[in-house]
Amino acid sequence: QVQLVESGGGWVQTGGSLRISCAASGRTFLTSAMGWFRQAPGKEREIVAAINWSGGSTYYADSVKDRFTISRDNSKNTVYLQMSSLKPEDTAVYYCAAARRSGLTVTLPYDDWGQGTQVTVSS
Secondary structure: OOEEEEEOOEEEEOOOOEEEEEEEEOOOHHHOEEEEEEEOOOOOOEEEEEEOOOOOOEEEOOOOOOOEEEEEEOOOOEEEEEEOOOOHHHOEEEEEEEEOOOOOOOOOOOOEEOOOEEEEEEO
């Protein structure tokens, strides 16, 4: 099992940038594929980005492609989501998740979830 704690959320102006982090604990982090999800009010949770265990493979939803970057530092047990050119429609609670598999995970279920961090984008 992996315990996950997100941080770095907040308010940012439209067009701005923000980096959110996910600190993981538990011995399985190094072999876990990781993902970032978001859920806006009244909408279903959606995957935003995913990364395999080594960081060598990544996935992005079309809505964030070329604006967001997912990365991981296995020496720090941390996953990051760098967000730029933010839009009001990016406003949501962002969740970090870990899968009990090492390969890039997009459609298969994730197993462990953080509590979420709020990101609000407005002018």
